Amino acid sequence: MVLLQNQRHSLGPNANRTVLHAGVIGRGLRPDLATKEQKVCPAEMQTLLLKALDACCTVADKQNSVEGYSMISLLLVEMVSTDVMYNGLPFPDEEFTKVTMERDLMIRRAFSTSPVLWALLGFIAAHRPALCFSSVLLRAMCATCLHQWRAKNVNKFQPFDPNDELMLCTQKLLQLLAMGQLLPPPLSNLHVIIKHFEPPEIALLLKECIWNYLKDHVPSPALFHVDNNELHWRNPHVSKIPPQYVDTLRNLMQKKLTKLGQHYYQMFIMPELNEAHVPQVGPVDLINAEL
Numbered sequence: 001m002v003l004l005q006n007q008r009h010s011l012g013p014n015a016n017r018t019v020l021h022a023g024v025i026g027r028g029l030r031p032d033l034a035t036k037e038q039k040v041c042p043a044e045m046q047t048l049l050l051k052a053l054d055a056c057c058t059v060a061d062k063q064n065s066v067e068g069y070s071m072i073s074l075l076l077v078e079m080v081s082t083d084v085m086y087n088g089l090p091f092p093d094e095e096f097t098k099v100t101m102e103r104d105l106m107i108r109r110a111f112s113t114s115p116v117l118w119a120l121l122g123f124i125a126a127h128r129p130a131l132c133f134s135s136v137l138l139r140a141m142c143a144t145c146l147h148q149w150r151a152k153n154v155n156k157f158q159p160f161d162p163n164d165e166l167m168l169c170t171q172k173l174l175q176l177l178a179m180g181q182l183l184p185p186p187l188s189n190l191h192v193i194i195k196h197f198e199p200p201e202i203a204l205l206l207k208e209c210i211w212n213y214l215k216d217h218v219p220s221p222a223l224f225h226v227d228n229n230e231l232h233w234r235n236p237h238v239s240k241i242p243p244q245y246v247d248t249l250r251n252l253m254q255k256k257l258t259k260l261g262q263h264y265y266q267m268f269i270m271p272e273l274n275e276a277h278v279p280q281v282g283p284v285d286l287i288n289a290e291l
Contacts, residue, residue: 046119053123066232069123069130076120080110081136089135091215094207097143104140111141112165121176128232129221131180138182138219141173146206152199170194170202174210181234182219183210184241186249186267193253193263201252208248213241 057068081087083103097104111117125131131138148166174191177183183190187209194202217223224232253264 046116049116050119050123053120057127066127066130069127070133072120073124073130073133076117076124077134077136080107080117081140082106087136089132089220090218091135091139091211093215094143094146094211097147100140101143101147104143107137107140108144108169111169118172122179125176125180128181129224131176131182132219132221135219138173138177139214141169142206142211142214145170145173146203146211149199149203149206152203167195170206177210177214180219181224182214184234185271186246187213187241189263189267190249193260196256196259197252205249205252209245213245 053072057065057072077087081103083100086092086100086103121131121134121137124134145166149170171191171194174183174194178188178191181188190205190209194205197205221232224234226232250268253260253267257264
């Protein structure tokens with residue numbers, strides 16, 4: 001009886017069918033003029049800020065001290081992330097991003113309204129392995145970009161703009177991961193060619209290549225080695241990426257050889273040729289060398 005009464009009230013001529021929407025259907029939210037004004041940040045101000053931070057982190061006795069840069073990375077997470085939970089280094093399963101999606105969207109909005117955060121992450125990435133301590137920020141950006149690229153499939157009639165905010169955010173994220181050596185070759189070159197793929201392909205690359213690799217290889221300072229000059233770096237020959245993380249990229253690039261033929265040669269063919277010409281030292285060679 002109650003169900004029938006509700007149907008009469010909802011289907012009558014005086015029924016209230018007003019639906020509130022904050023944007024244009026199929027195009028997302030309306031552009032905020034205040035947000036556009038906030039995006040303008042003088043480059044000179046960013047340069048002076050980074051120089052001041054570099055001077056604060058420089059130690060007179062040690063040329064390459066990463067303690068100060070690691071502290072900046074931790075402070076950046078403390079100021080940008082609104083949650084004290086799930087701020088560790090590991091990347092969880094993708095299903096777990098549903099739990100932290102609200103926090104991830106707030107982090108994404110902070111980077112959109114304050115572009116100086118990108119400059120700070122680039123400054124941190126240049127001093128390895130300090131970027132590892134900002135893993136929660138990288139994880140939030142990757143999760144939001146992944147879900148947003150998947151949402152592009154909902155409206156197939158919407159034109160794809162390779163220069164929109166989502167593409168720029170994805171390129172900056174991949175460039176930071178490559179600069180901080182959190183992605184080994186050939187994934188470290190993905191930011192150069194990502195604009196040539198379609199939205200479903202970009203979502204597939206972020207899931208199968210980037211997210212799965214970072215989930216199985218935790219961004220940790222333990223992955224980096226210290227050389228004689230006290231520089232932290234990862235040897236690409238030692239940390240060679242398994243094929244399951246690059247097969248998706250290889251297959252997608254093979255379908256676009258007319259556009260990505262040169263990049264495919266540099267990312268896949270050339271490393272294989274270089275490995276074939278490197279002489280392998282076996283036990284017999286070591287015995288002969290000792291004799």
